[in-house]
Amino acid sequence: MHPMNAVRTGLLVLLGLLVSGAAVGQEPPPRPEAPARNVGTITLPIGGSQQLTMRTKKRIANVFLSGDGVAQVAGSVKPDEVVIRGLAAGAVRLELTDVDGNKEVYEIIVQFDVQYLKSTFSRAVPSSNVDVIPMQNRTLILTGWVEKAEDVNIVLEVARSSLGGTATGVVNALKVGGVMQVQLDVTVASVNRTSARRRGFNMTINGTTFSGGSILGGLTSPGQQTQVPVPPNGVSISGLGLAPVPPPTGANLIFGIVPANIQILIQLLKDESLAKVLAEPKVVTLSGRPAHFLSGGQQAVLSAASGINGPGVEFRDVGTEIDVLPIVLGNGRIYLEVHPRFRAPNQAKGISTTFGFVTGFDEQSVRTSIEMEPGQTMAIGGLLQTSVAATSERIPVLGSLPYVGALFSTVFHQTEEDELVILVTPHLVDAQDCNQMSKRLPGRETRNPDDYELFLEGILEAPRGQRQVFENGKYKPPYKNDPTYRNMPCADPLPKQGRGKGGCASGDCGVAPERLPAAMNKAPAAPLVEGDGLSKPDAARELLPAPVPSRGNLNGAPLGIPVMPPAPGGDQP
Numbered sequence: 135m136h137p138m139n140a141v142r143t144g145l146l147v148l149l150g151l152l153v154s155g156a157a158v159g160q161e162p163p164p165r166p167e168a169p170a171r172n173v174g175t176i177t178l179p180i181g182g183s184q185q186l187t188m189r190t191k192k193r194i195a196n197v198f199l200s201g202d203g204v205a206q207v208a209g210s211v212k213p214d215e216v217v218i219r220g221l222a223a224g225a226v227r228l229e230l231t232d233v234d235g236n237k238e239v240y241e242i243i244v245q246f247d248v249q250y251l252k253s254t255f256s257r258a259v260p261s262s263n264v265d266v267i268p269m270q271n272r273t274l275i276l277t278g279w280v281e282k283a284e285d286v287n288i289v290l291e292v293a294r295s296s297l298g299g300t301a302t303g304v305v306n307a308l309k310v311g312g313v314m315q316v317q318l319d320v321t322v323a324s325v326n327r328t329s330a331r332r333r334g335f336n337m338t339i340n341g342t343t344f345s346g347g348s349i350l351g352g353l354t355s356p357g358q359q360t361q362v363p364v365p366p367n368g369v370s371i372s373g374l375g376l377a378p379v380p381p382p383t384g385a386n387l388i389f390g391i392v393p394a395n396i397q398i399l400i401q402l403l404k405d406e407s408l409a410k411v412l413a414e415p416k417v418v419t420l421s422g423r424p425a426h427f428l429s430g431g432q433q434a435v436l437s438a439a440s441g442i443n444g445p446g447v448e449f450r451d452v453g454t455e456i457d458v459l460p461i462v463l464g465n466g467r468i469y470l471e472v473h474p475r476f477r478a479p480n481q482a483k484g485i486s487t488t489f490g491f492v493t494g495f496d497e498q499s500v501r502t503s504i505e506m507e508p509g510q511t512m513a514i515g516g517l518l519q520t521s522v523a524a525t526s527e528r529i530p531v532l533g534s535l536p537y538v539g540a541l542f543s544t545v546f547h548q549t550e551e552d553e554l555v556i557l558v559t560p561h562l563v564d565a566q567d568c569n570q571m572s573k574r575l576p577g578r579e580t581r582n583p584d585d586y587e588l589f590l591e592g593i594l595e596a597p598r599g600q601r602q603v604f605e606n607g608k609y610k611p612p613y614k615n616d617p618t619y620r621n622m623p624c625a626d627p628l629p630k631q632g633r634g635k636g637g638c639a640s641g642d643c644g645v646a647p648e649r650l651p652a653a654m655n656k657a658p659a660a661p662l663v664e665g666d667g668l669s670k671p672d673a674a675r676e677l678l679p680a681p682v683p684s685r686g687n688l689n690g691a692p693l694g695i696p697v698m699p700p701a702p703g704g705d706q707p
Contacts, residue, residue, distance in 0.1 A: 170229065170237035178205065178220035179247035186240065187215045192232040200227035205242050220244035223272055246274065246296060254292055259285045264308065272297055275305040282464020283310050283421055314421040315564060316460035320474045321557040324411040324498050327550070334401035334544040336385065341395060350527060351544035353385040353399045401544075411498070413454040413476055418563060421462040428455045433479050436492050445489050452477050452495070460560060467505050468560045472514065475499035500556050508562045517554035524548070579616075587612070 178184060188194060193213040199205065204224035208217040218228065221244065228240040245268035255264045262285055267275035274293050280286055286308050297303040338347035385399035419425035430453010437448040457473040476498045483494025500515035528534065528543030535542075580595040586603075587593050597616040604610065613619050 170239050173238045173240050175241040175243060176218070177243045177245060178218065179250070180220050180222060180244060182247065183208070183217055183219040185210065185215050185217050186228075186230065188230050188232050188236070188238050190232050190234070190236050192234060192236070194230055195233045196229075196231040198229040198231075200229075204244050218242060223268065251293065251296055255289055258292055259288055261285070262289060264289055266293075272303045273305065274303060275307060277307045279309050279311050281311055283314075283461050284463055286310065310421065310462070314462055315418060315562070316421060316462065316468060317416060317418045317561045317563040318425075318456070318458050318460065318470070318472065319414070319416050319559040319561070320456055320472070321555075321559075322411065322413040322454070322474060322476050322498060323553075323555050323557075324409075324476070325551075325553045326407075326409040328405070328407040328548065329550075330403075330405040330546070330548040332401055332403040332405075332544075332546050333540070334384065335541045336399040337541070338397045339395065348529070348542055350529060350542065351384070351401070353401055411476060411478075415454050415456055415474075417456050417458060419458065419460060421460055424457065424459045426455075426457055429453050430455070430477075433493060433495075436487065436489060450477070450495070452479060462562065463505070467507055468562075469503070469505045470558065470560060471503045472558055473499065473501040474556055474558075498554055498556070504558070506560065508560055511557050511559040513555055513557050515554070515556040517552060519552040521550040521552075522548070523550075 173189070176184060176186075191214060194216060197207050197216055199207055201224070204220075204222055204226045205228070206219045206221055207228075208219055210217050216230065220242075223245050225241065225243045228242050229237060230240070231237045246266070248266045248268060251266050251274075252264065255262055259280060261281040262278065264276055264278040264280070267277065269275065274297065276289060276293055280289065286306070289308060290304055290306060293304045334351035334353050336347070336349050336351065336353035338349070339345055385401050386403060387400035389398040389400070390396060415427055415429060417425050417427040428451055430451065432449040433452045434447050434449055437446045453476070455475045455477070459471040461469040463469055478496050480494045480496045483496070485492050485494070502514050504512055504514060506512050524545075524547040526543060526545050528539065532541075533539045533543035579598065581598050583591075583593050583596045587596050591612070593612050596612050599615070601612065601615045602610055
């Protein structure tokens with residue numbers, strides 16, 4: 135090799151060695167950081183845990199949790215996974231980074247164990263279908279259906295126990311299946327009877343030589359005191375002069391002997407009074423919802439509050455009033471909290487004050503809780519009360535004499551009887567169809583009378599439609615122009631043809647003869663006596679109508695006449 139070429143080659147080799155050494159001593163340039171990838175949402179129950187592994191399957195180098203107290207990161211025996219445990223309801227952000235710098239982000243939601251809670255509901259209330267919607271701040275929303283109203287409390291208590299007894303952490307959005315509308319029929323029947331007997335005797339004598347009398351009981355009153363002149367052979371009674379007075383209101387029998395100036399006033403009275411109350415209110419409400427019903431008005435009374443102008447005035451409800459809370463139970467029974475009340479003013483029970491008269495009230499009410507089947511009737515309150523008051527006033531010695539003592543005594547005897555019963559009947563009801571609506575509402579079945587009907591006949595209401603006043607030359611009352619008047623019940627139990635005026639027991643009720651069954655038209659006019667062949671059960675059964683169907687007709691259509699079986703040898707009706 136040429137010496138120059140050898141030197142050139144060595145210089146090149148030396149230069150290469152120097153360049154390679156400098157390259158080995160320098161660090162590699164930094165890699166660009168990989169963007170974080172949002173993986174998804176992980177739901178954990180409180181107290182539950184879950185293992186997480188990155189999708190790169192590499193060792194996890196770093197773990198970051200955005201919040202404390204909601205979730206916790208626990209270590210694992212494997213370097214490529216972590217364990218997340220739920221602590222409390224809430225949401226946090228979890229970020230995992232592997233050895234190569236790849237990042238994955240998870241949204242961790244910690245909530246109640248919904249599946250466990252729903253399984254608890256299904257075991258406690260098998261007929262329920264409850265869905266649980268968890269929210270933050272330890273709140274649950276319960277939706278769905280339960281079969282019975284009492285199941286709602288069971289579901290709520292189970293949910294509250296899962297919250298540690300927090301009553302405000304459960305939102306009740308449950309619904310109860312089935313018919314949940316309850317109609318309550320209430321009947322308040324009250325009777326008050328009072329009987330009083332009074333007996334009194336007053337007598338006044340104004341003679342020329344003697345004046346006196348007996349005014350016990352206040353049937354008469356003493357006149358002006360006078361000084362009776364002393365007769366030549368008489369006795370003077372000073373200060374006892376009784377002048378003739380007009381008959382008082384207490385006496386009802388008055389006698390007098392005019393020449394002798396004797397006036398006799400007798401009170402013999404027997405008073406009887408009767409007061410009846412029959413109220414039948416009805417109210418409809420949803421199961422579990424209270425309802426209030428009032429038919430009446432308000433009465434102003436003086437109140438205890440006073441002002442510049444004297445005592446204040448308050449108003450008290452009078453009339454028929456109902457407060458009811460029904461709950462439909464799962465076994466079909468109805469639980470009722472009911473408070474019916476009937477109140478009416480009674481001036482006799484009022485008091486007079488310096489500010490005026492305060493009205494008293496009569497009231498019948500009861501407040502109770504019962505449980506019964508739909509359609510059943512129960513007496514929730516009743517009263518039988520008898521009060522006896524008697525007084526007697528008599529003059530000593532004279533009033534105690536037999537028979538004669540009646541002239542010197544007064545007697546008052548009063549007996550008061552009270553009878554009260556309150557009945558309730560619940561029904562499960564639903565809304566009516568338009569075809570079920572009654573065509574005759576209160577006040578719609580009549581019209582205002584015209585001048586002829588008002589001034590000449592004196593009627594205040596007339597049937598709707600045209601009216602025929604005279605039919606076949608005979609006067610026809612207004613009520614007979616109504617097409618349904620024949621359906622009203624009658625009092626006479628025997629049919630009109632032959633033996634009576636018509637009655638509901640016979641199915642007649644004033645029906646025209648051509649509309650009656652043949653067997654009824656041919657009934658004998660003689661009364662039913664022994665030996666005529668009609669007193670036997672079989673013969674009597676032939677004259678009786680068939681069982682009458684139910685008369686409950688809501689649409690106002692005329693009710694049919696019951697069909698009777700044909701009489702032996704008679705025509706078919």
